[in-house]
Amino acid sequence: MDRRLMCGSHVIGEAATRAGCRFYAGYPITPQNELPEYMSKRFAKMDDAIFIQAESELAAINMVMGASMAGVRAMTSSSSPGISLKQEGISYIAGMELPAVIVNIMRGGPGLGNIAPSQQDYFQATRGGGHGGYRTIVLAPCSGQEMVTLTMKAFDLADAYRTPVLVLGDGLMGQMMEPVTFPDPIDPAATLPQKDWVLDGAGGRDSRLIASLILDPIDMEQHNWKLAGKYKAICESETRHESYLLDDAVLAVVAFGTAARIAKGAVNRVRKAGLKVGLFRPISLWPFPEKELKALSSTIKHLLVFEMNLGQMVEDVKISVGEQATVDFHGRPGGIISTPHEIAGEITKLIYRYDTG
Amino acid sequence: MAKQVFKRPEALKENTTHYCPGCGHGIIHRLIAEVIDELGIRDKTVGVPPAGCAVLAYNYIDVDMGEAPHGRAIAVATGIKRTRPDLVVFTYQGDGDIAAIGTAEAIHAASRGERLSVIFVNNGVYGMTGGQMAPTTLLGQTTTTTPGGRLPLRDGFPLDLSQMLAVAGGSVYIERTTVTSPKNIIRTKKAIKKAFQVQMDGLGFALVEILSQCPINWKLSPVAACRWVEEEVVKSYPLGVIKDAREKSN
Numbered sequence: 001m002d003r004r005l006m007c008g009s010h011v012i013g014e015a016a017t018r019a020g021c022r023f024y025a026g027y028p029i030t031p032q033n034e035l036p037e038y039m040s041k042r043f044a045k046m047d048d049a050i051f052i053q054a055e056s057e058l059a060a061i062n063m064v065m066g067a068s069m070a071g072v073r074a075m076t077s078s079s080s081p082g083i084s085l086k087q088e089g090i091s092y093i094a095g096m097e098l099p100a101v102i103v104n105i106m107r108g109g110p111g112l113g114n115i116a117p118s119q120q121d122y123f124q125a126t127r128g129g130g131h132g133g134y135r136t137i138v139l140a141p142c143s144g145q146e147m148v149t150l151t152m153k154a155f156d157l158a159d160a161y162r163t164p165v166l167v168l169g170d171g172l173m174g175q176m177m178e179p180v181t182f183p184d185p186i187d188p189a190a191t192l193p194q195k196d197w198v199l200d201g202a203g204g205r206d207s208r209l210i211a212s213l214i215l216d217p218i219d220m221e222q223h224n225w226k227l228a229g230k231y232k233a234i235c236e237s238e239t240r241h242e243s244y245l246l247d248d249a250v251l252a253v254v255a256f257g258t259a260a261r262i263a264k265g266a267v268n269r270v271r272k273a274g275l276k277v278g279l280f281r282p283i284s285l286w287p288f289p290e291k292e293l294k295a296l297s298s299t300i301k302h303l304l305v306f307e308m309n310l311g312q313m314v315e316d317v318k319i320s321v322g323e324q325a326t327v328d329f330h331g332r333p334g335g336i337i338s339t340p341h342e343i344a345g346e347i348t349k350l351i352y353r354y355d356t357g
Numbered sequence: 358m359a360k361q362v363f364k365r366p367e368a369l370k371e372n373t374t375h376y377c378p379g380c381g382h383g384i385i386h387r388l389i390a391e392v393i394d395e396l397g398i399r400d401k402t403v404g405v406p407p408a409g410c411a412v413l414a415y416n417y418i419d420v421d422m423g424e425a426p427h428g429r430a431i432a433v434a435t436g437i438k439r440t441r442p443d444l445v446v447f448t449y450q451g452d453g454d455i456a457a458i459g460t461a462e463a464i465h466a467a468s469r470g471e472r473l474s475v476i477f478v479n480n481g482v483y484g485m486t487g488g489q490m491a492p493t494t495l496l497g498q499t500t501t502t503t504p505g506g507r508l509p510l511r512d513g514f515p516l517d518l519s520q521m522l523a524v525a526g527g528s529v530y531i532e533r534t535t536v537t538s539p540k541n542i543i544r545t546k547k548a549i550k551k552a553f554q555v556q557m558d559g560l561g562f563a564l565v566e567i568l569s570q571c572p573i574n575w576k577l578s579p580v581a582a583c584r585w586v587e588e589e590v591v592k593s594y595p596l597g598v599i600k601d602a603r604e605k606s607n
Contacts, residue, residue, distance in 0.1 A: 023440055050439045054432070055465035062429040062462075066405075066436020069423040070444070074436070092426050199421040199437060201444055203400030209415050211424035 002182040009077075009174045011144050012103055012167065013038035015151035016075050017049070020188030021101070023067035023074035025052040025060040029082045030115040031171035032105035036077065048189070057082040061089030061102070068098040069210050071198035073155050073188060077103035079171075080121050081112060083129070090164050091130030094227075095212030099158035101151070102136075103167045105174035108335030116335025117171035117258055122312035125168050126286040133224070135231050137165040137238065138285040140257045144178030150283070152183070157238065159192070161230055168285060170308070172258045172337065240283035241292055245271065249278035250356045251302040251347065254293070254317050256282050258337070259306050265340030270347050277347055285313070290320040297325035302354050305329045306343055308336070326354065366390035368399045370419045379579025381569030382410060384536045385478060386417045388546045389447070392553055393420065402445045403437055405430040407454035410484040414449050428459025431466045434473050445556060447474040452493040453483045456518040460492075463522060470527025470561035474552040477518070477564055480571040481590065488574030492516040495593055500574075515593050519566045523600035529561035531599040535568040535591070537583035560603060568594055 006014065013035050016024070024043065026036040036053065043049035050067070054060035060076045067074035078086060083104045093100050104125065108118040125138045137157050139150040147169070154165040186192070199208060214220040242260075245267060246252055255263040260281040267279050280296060280303075282289050297303065303325050305314040314329045321327065330346045332338050365371060369390035376382045393399050399420055406414040408427035415422035425433040430448040438446040448455075455463050455477050466473060482500055483489040490500040490507060493515055497506040507515075522528050530552060534545040545567055552563035568590050570582035577585055 023436065025436070052435070052439065055461055058429060059432040059435075059462055059465065062425065062432035063436035063439075065425070065429075066423065066433035066438075067440045068436070069433070070403075070437045070440035072440045074440075088426055089429070092424075096424070199403045199423050199444075200441060201399075201401035201403065202419070202421050207415075207419050208421045209424075211415065211422070213412055213424060 001184070003179060004182070005177055005179050006144065007034055007175055007177045008144055008147055008169060009034035009105065010038045011147045011180050012077070012151045013042060014182060015148045016101065016155070017042050018182055018185035019073065019152040019155040020186050020192055021073045021075050021155060022049045022188060023064065023072045024050070024076065025054045025063035026076050027054050027057050027060050027078065027082060029079045031107060032077055032079050032103070032174050034174065035103065035105070057085035058089065061086040064100050065089055065093055065098060068093065068100050069199045071195050071200065073099070073159070075101040075103065077105065079105045079107045080109050083121065083124070087130035090136065091128070091132050091134060092212050093164045094128070094134035094136065095132060096210050097162040098210070099162050100164045101154045101158055101167065102164055103169070106168065106170040108333070114335045115171060117173070117308065117337055118333065118335050119170060119257060119259060119308040119312070120333060121168070122285065122307070122309060125166050126288070126316070134227060135286055137161070137163060137234060138168050139165065139240070140168045140283060140285050141173060142257050142261045142281065144176070144180040147173065148180050148182055161234055163230065168257065170258050235287040238284060239287045239289040239292065241289040242281040242283060244279040244281065246278035246280065246296065246300065248276050249300055250276045251304060251350060252278050252280045252296060252300045253304045253306055253343070253347065254280045254282070254313070255306040256285060256313065259308050262338055262340055263306050263343055266343035266347060269340055269344040275347065275351055282313070288316045288320065290316070293317065293320040294324065297321040301325045302350060302356060303327045304347060304350055306338070306346070307331045309333050366394045368393040368419050370417055372416050375413055375416070376410065377573040379570060379572035379582055381480065381536045381567070382478065384542060385476065385545070385567055385569065386414060388542070388549055389476065390418055391546060392550045395550065396553055396557070398445050398553070401443060402447070405434045405437070405446070405448045407448070407450040409451040409454055411449055411451060411478065428454055428457070429462060430454065431459065431462040431471070431473065431475065435466055435471050438472055442472070445474070445553060447476060447553070449476045450478070451484065452477070452479045452481065452491045456492040456516050460518065463518065464525060467522045467525035467528040467562040470529070472556045472559055473562060474556045475562070475564040476549065477566040478569050479566055479594065480569045482571055482574045484571050484574055493594070495589065517594065519564065519599050522564060525562070527561045528564070528600055529602045530555045530563040531566070533566040533568065533594060533596050533599060535586055535596060537570065537586045555603060566594070
């Protein structure tokens, strides 16, 4: 155990290293430059770790693809426009069933947008993002400590399911400094299970192929069904969420990441005024905690979805609860950070509107 | 007792070719397999094929293979090689793959001196997609997207990627060859072997550009296609060693 005060991007880098990540390739983009900088410094002190500043986001994700083919735990990171550039590679990684961890420290958009914290890439992250109908596991931390646990978890999930895993933060998560506690690092060579599919030379065995080209539609359909089976298993086993003050609540705010952190402040504020309000925070955005939210809506009849975008996760919330609860939305796009005061105001309005205080 | 003087290399699978009649890819695949056999490196070689006609190179060359998105073979190979420096990693790329959509990857890998062996097959057209103009298409050459012939200020001049890569600080060995005749095939094999050896010696980036024939898309007979390479293509892309910094690297 090791307690330190660090900014979020550094936390992700240290957590990745302790999880056995030994390959990082990236390209500079704000607001996540602290992460490649940290990796370059951290890996320079290690004999078995590779850092490459790639010539482009495309090169970076494809280098990660190659490193993953060679069997090592590999990561890249970027921010929104850069993640768009990586989508082709992520699709191939999903199609070839390779493990990889991709960090997106989101900023305001669309286009070049700005460098302020935003959650405008929810759709892109949770719908696969690239072509071909694949899925990626998406983990959304809301604190420095959770960046430790979820980054480390991301590598385990990527290996377990042989699939790309996204860690979805934003500019605020990446820049904010908080005290965090790290578990002891693992020694990947000694502790991780051997991978029996890697490309390491056909010595004493048949040659191996890792490819996503499957020309015969019958075989391509089978491959898709195989992926579908994997995605079903992920949905059944890997949903994560936090419930906060929901036991007696008449209204729940649903928010993830930084927005959830703000919402928690708002919930505390309105609780002091006697309003029975809680917070449901999806931690895995895909798989979305659909069953858990549906169960919640059998007792809590009013949901307020708060996102730092124009309304993206709200669609998953509506799919989850159907007609069982009212679903209202409050969003601030473009890199605006709402205050707990603002969200408390939205909560209070709804409590009066539904006359449920 | 008859003495066997010719056989399939161990690193070549026994498969029926999917390449068109007169295509150069089959020859080049065989040369790579022969080199792998002769260097005794089949058990530590990893290949990265391109998107294009040669995407199915893994149906023929019997080593571990990892497919790359179009143009990204060198980036994928970089990830493999950096992770496992003990492996011998080669890419196999067409002119569209390496000199158009993958130009940046090639230049920067050469700049970093990535210990990779790149086999660059230049036939001047996008073959698999039906013969569109490539960055390497000759001026005046007719393709399906340059119906009246390639015009420089509309379609661009032919791009000499090998010359560009020779300028890069980390490139060690670059040679341009062709496979139009037994003599040229033997030269090409020697160049491929050197490109592998440069990597195995840890010197830096090595590339062999092989001018190859595409009779189907050029709408020529196989014999006429070979003649076209020897008489026309070499005027824009002269054969020979473009860079050899092996001594300096040592």
